[in-house]
Amino acid sequence: MAILVLAEHDNASLKLDTAKVVSAAVAIGGDVHVLVAGSDCAAAVSAAQALTGVSKVLVADATAYQAQMAENLSALVLNLAGDYEYIVAAASSVGKDTLPRVAALLDVAQISEVIEVVSADTFVRPIYAGSALATVQSLDDKKVLTVRTSAFDAAGNEGSAEAVAVDFVAEAKTEFVSQTLTESERPELGSAGVIVSGGRGMGSGENFAILEALADKMTAAVGASRAAVDAGFVPNDLQVGQTGKIVAPDLYIAVGISGAIQHLAGMKDSKVIVAINKDPEAPIFQVADYGLEADLFDAIPELTNLL
Amino acid sequence: MKVLVPVKRVVDANVKVRVKADNTNVDTANLKMALNPFCEIAVEEAVRLKEAGSATEVVVVSIGAKAVQEQLRTSMALGADRAIHVQTDEELVPLSIAKILKAVQEKEQADLVIFGKQSIDGDNNQTGQMLAALTQMPQATFASELKLSAEGAEVTREVDGGLQTLKMPLPAVVTADLRLNEPRYASLPNIMKAKRKPLETLSIDDLGVSLKAHQNIVKVTPPAERQAGIMVSSVAELVEKLKNEAKVI
Numbered sequence: 001m002a003i004l005v006l007a008e009h010d011n012a013s014l015k016l017d018t019a020k021v022v023s024a025a026v027a028i029g030g031d032v033h034v035l036v037a038g039s040d041c042a043a044a045v046s047a048a049q050a051l052t053g054v055s056k057v058l059v060a061d062a063t064a065y066q067a068q069m070a071e072n073l074s075a076l077v078l079n080l081a082g083d084y085e086y087i088v089a090a091a092s093s094v095g096k097d098t099l100p101r102v103a104a105l106l107d108v109a110q111i112s113e114v115i116e117v118v119s120a121d122t123f124v125r126p127i128y129a130g131s132a133l134a135t136v137q138s139l140d141d142k143k144v145l146t147v148r149t150s151a152f153d154a155a156g157n158e159g160s161a162e163a164v165a166v167d168f169v170a171e172a173k174t175e176f177v178s179q180t181l182t183e184s185e186r187p188e189l190g191s192a193g194v195i196v197s198g199g200r201g202m203g204s205g206e207n208f209a210i211l212e213a214l215a216d217k218m219t220a221a222v223g224a225s226r227a228a229v230d231a232g233f234v235p236n237d238l239q240v241g242q243t244g245k246i247v248a249p250d251l252y253i254a255v256g257i258s259g260a261i262q263h264l265a266g267m268k269d270s271k272v273i274v275a276i277n278k279d280p281e282a283p284i285f286q287v288a289d290y291g292l293e294a295d296l297f298d299a300i301p302e303l304t305n306l307l
Numbered sequence: 308m309k310v311l312v313p314v315k316r317v318v319d320a321n322v323k324v325r326v327k328a329d330n331t332n333v334d335t336a337n338l339k340m341a342l343n344p345f346c347e348i349a350v351e352e353a354v355r356l357k358e359a360g361s362a363t364e365v366v367v368v369s370i371g372a373k374a375v376q377e378q379l380r381t382s383m384a385l386g387a388d389r390a391i392h393v394q395t396d397e398e399l400v401p402l403s404i405a406k407i408l409k410a411v412q413e414k415e416q417a418d419l420v421i422f423g424k425q426s427i428d429g430d431n432n433q434t435g436q437m438l439a440a441l442t443q444m445p446q447a448t449f450a451s452e453l454k455l456s457a458e459g460a461e462v463t464r465e466v467d468g469g470l471q472t473l474k475m476p477l478p479a480v481v482t483a484d485l486r487l488n489e490p491r492y493a494s495l496p497n498i499m500k501a502k503r504k505p506l507e508t509l510s511i512d513d514l515g516v517s518l519k520a521h522q523n524i525v526k527v528t529p530p531a532e533r534q535a536g537i538m539v540s541s542v543a544e545l546v547e548k549l550k551n552e553a554k555v556i
Contacts, residue, residue: 010468067471067473069473070436070439070446070448071445071446074440092467093448093449093464093465093466093467094466094467096432096436096448097436097446097448097449098436099436100401100432100433100434100435100436100437100440101436101437101439101440101446102440103402103433103437104402104405104436104437104438104440104441105440107402108402108521109400109401109402109521109522110401110402110431110433111522112430112431112432112433113430122525126430126530127333127428127429127430127527128318128324128333128427128428128430129427129430130530131323131324131325131333131529131530132324132326132333132527132528132529132530133527133528133529133530134524134526134527135524135525135526135527135528136522136523136524136525137522137523137524137525138521138522139520139521139522139523140521140522172445173445173475173476174445174446174447174473174474174475175473175474175475176471176472176473177461177472177473177474178471178472179466179469179470179471179472180469180470180471181468181469182468182469190467194555194556218556226485229486230486235469236451236465236486237465237466237467237468237469242427242430243424243425243484243485245467250555251549251553251555251556261320261321261323262320268530268533271555272549272553272555273533273536274545274549285536285538287533287536288536289533289534289536289537289553290536290537290538290539290545290548290549290553291536291537291538291539292538292539292540292541292542292545293538294542299542302542303542303545303546306542306543306546307546307556
């Protein structure tokens with residue numbers, strides 16, 4: 001049983017998500033190969049070679065893969081698929097874009113956002129914004145899976161897999177125009193140990209400065225609810241929830257967030273949840289381990305000072 | 308230019324569903340149903356393209372039991388010109404839905420297919436990508452901006468860490484993210500007018516599609532409940548608890 005893992009990277013470095021997907025692949029059991037498709041991605045390749053549990057790294061290094069577009073990336077994966085029983089990727093924007101395309105080309109169903117491997121053909125995944133968990137048995141000969149990375153620990157760095165070049169270059173009708181990434185010196189939302197998140201209660205974008213000060217003190221990432229994003233307080237890639245990022249840090253501090261179902265779907269697997277809200281009836285208090293009914297404009301600076 | 312918009316009937320986003328006692332599925336009996344919020348955004352975008360003069364016709368399609376006609380009427384009240392209902396009582400995986408939609412696309416020859424990025428019941432986020440694969444169309448998923456020109460579509464996508472812009476020739480598949488637009492409400496006169504717009508019903512056999520079984524749902528269970536938490540009375544107490552009880556800071 002060979003498993004192909006699609007690496008999550010930005011050409012310059014390998015993302016922690018890849019190590020988590022490798023853990024899921026190791027849980028399935030079998031020979032784990034990682035595909036790094038990109039352009040000038042040597043650093044990502046050597047990081048992938050070091051992942052514990054990986055026996056081979058396939059390298060498709062071509063300008064065509066620079067933006068990791070679904071159209072040619074799926075053609076590349078399809079070209080390699082004959083040797084693999086499993087094709088697995090993170091449920092990230094690249095994984096979610098590409099893998100369903102691969103699955104359809106292989107005429108197999110995809111199982112999205114796997115949170116637990118029950119056996120070689122049976123997996124658990126959340127449905128209805130996490131209100132229920134479905135245990136699904138695949139009847140297809142090839143299994144195409146995306147993995148919710150917050151549900152798996154990262155694989156270690158004690159491996160020394162061989163790297164093998166893949167020459168196949170797929171052309172695409174899609175053309176890459178540009179990319180704007182949000183610059184941040186704080187840890188990434190997906191991998192942060194502590195997340196400080198603000199909602200509509202923050203009142204304005206400027207007020208997020210007090211959350212940022214707290215986040216800096218705790219080496220935490222800053223997140224937001226959809227209300228805060230829609231109000232233009234912060235960019236949308238900070239959104240935590242069913243339609244944003246799904247996170248599970250050790251500590252999640254929800255500030256001025258009421259706790260709608262769609263937001264809870266993105267953070268309710270955090271180890272410890274703290275809610276600071278002036279409305280004692282806010283639903284967030286029902287999932288919070290520690291709740292503080294207070295005005296956030298008093299409580300956050302005080303908290304920052306006490307740490 | 309013709310736009311095809313596949314839409315889905317789902318449990319209303321504000322309703323909390325419960326798992327059935329026998330763990331076979333979630334209990335959706337007697338719950339309020341609605342048009343999937345992302346599909347609403349897709350319909351809105353198609354109607355805006357028509358209002359801007361770039362699209363000539365907006366066709367909505369839904370697959371499911373007779374009740375989905377309600378959501379097709381809603382879509383027509385929002386501005387779609389006509390609807391296609393593919394009748395089936397079976398619950399289908401996204402790949403099977405995509406195969407049916409491929410047959411509808413072959414019949415309709417739309418230049419642009421706009422989907423919602425995911426349905427809020429299955430949370431699969433697959434169908435648009437799968438239709439693009441089966442029809443060999445380029446795809447732009449998680450769109451937050453869509454511009455059409457003579458050469459094709461230019462789409463800005465929401466990706467991890469920021470935004471990405473892609474360009475592609477038509478026909479193409481676009482899936483709508485939350486921030487693509489703010490959907491309108493259907494007005495009463497438009498709801499009345501929608502009742503007279505054409506709605507065609509087809510069966511999967513009419514479309515000549517053969518489907519196969521891909522997976523078994525072994526069981527559906529409720530997620531683990533969180534232990535009830537405590538309310539603290541001051542910031543100092545909160546810090547003390549986080550340090551000494553939870554040991555997370």
